[in-house]
Amino acid sequence: QKEVEQNSGPLSVPEGAIASLNCTYSDRVSQSFFWYRQYSGKSPELIMSIYSNGDKEDGRFTAQLNKASQYVSLLIRDSQPSDSATYLCAVGSNDYKLSFGAGTTVTVRA
Amino acid sequence: GAVVSQHPSWVICKSGTSVKIECRSLDFQATTMFWYRQFPKQSLMLMATSNEGSKATYEQGVEKDKFLINHASLTLSTLTVTSAHPEDSSFYICSARDPQGPGVAFFGQGTRLTVV
Numbered sequence: 001q002k003e004v005e006q007n008s009g010p011l012s013v014p015e016g017a018i019a020s021l022n023c024t025y026s027d028r029v030s031q032s033f034f035w036y037r038q039y040s041g042k043s044p045e046l047i048m049s050i051y052s053n054g055d056k057e058d059g060r061f062t063a064q065l066n067k068a069s070q071y072v073s074l075l076i077r078d079s080q081p082s083d084s085a086t087y088l089c090a091v092g093s094n095d096y097k098l099s100f101g102a103g104t105t106v107t108v109r110a
Numbered sequence: 111g112a113v114v115s116q117h118p119s120w121v122i123c124k125s126g127t128s129v130k131i132e133c134r135s136l137d138f139q140a141t142t143m144f145w146y147r148q149f150p151k152q153s154l155m156l157m158a159t160s161n162e163g164s165k166a167t168y169e170q171g172v173e174k175d176k177f178l179i180n181h182a183s184l185t186l187s188t189l190t191v192t193s194a195h196p197e198d199s200s201f202y203i204c205s206a207r208d209p210q211g212p213g214v215a216f217f218g219q220g221t222r223l224t225v226v
Contacts, residue, residue: 041222096142
């Protein structure tokens with residue numbers, strides 16, 4: 001599988017703050033990029049998908065993709081305690097296989 | 111999003127026995143499904159790609175004779191862990207890609223396997 005690196009965390013932010021998550025990937029021909037949220041003991045849940053350079057916003061979440069820098073990020077605005085989870089960056093290739101990063105654990109302090 | 115159902119959600123089995131895990135796409139046909147394994151505090155590792163009507167493709171280091179995959183229909187893939195050992199205890203998760211959709215993978219609920 002291709003390499004996907006995430007800042008390991010844990011990341012602790014106060015409620016209402018912005019949480020910033022970063023991810024880099026090694027395969028230049030990667031086509032699709034995803035952020036999944038995983039609560040302890042549960043399977044991953046899709047938060048965002050992004051396919052082209054730039055920003056994509058969905059509610060309190062914004063994903064940013066820079067293919068030249070092989071970098072994708074996720075911003076969580078107005079963080080809530082329910083956002084406390086592990087966030088997985090996933091990168092897809094032409095064969096639709098996903099390579100996952102190790103995940104960043106986020107804790108939102110009330 | 112599309113719904114992928116995985117069963118059972120947890121199973122405890124004795125060492126040396128076999129366990130079958132089912133993965134179903136409920137509202138779409140999935141020609142391709144993926145099986146992952148996740149150990150505690152680690153990320154998901156792809157084990158194999160399940161292809162409807164043909165043999166599964168296994169990732170390097172995954173024993174195909176130990177992890178039997180069958181994808182007999184467009185909505186069902188099964189993973190059988192044969193001769194299970196305690197080191198096979200893990201969280202097994204399947205995913206499916208909706209071929210009509212944007213290429214996003216949807217995950218089943220996962221199966222927590224404990225081998226005693």
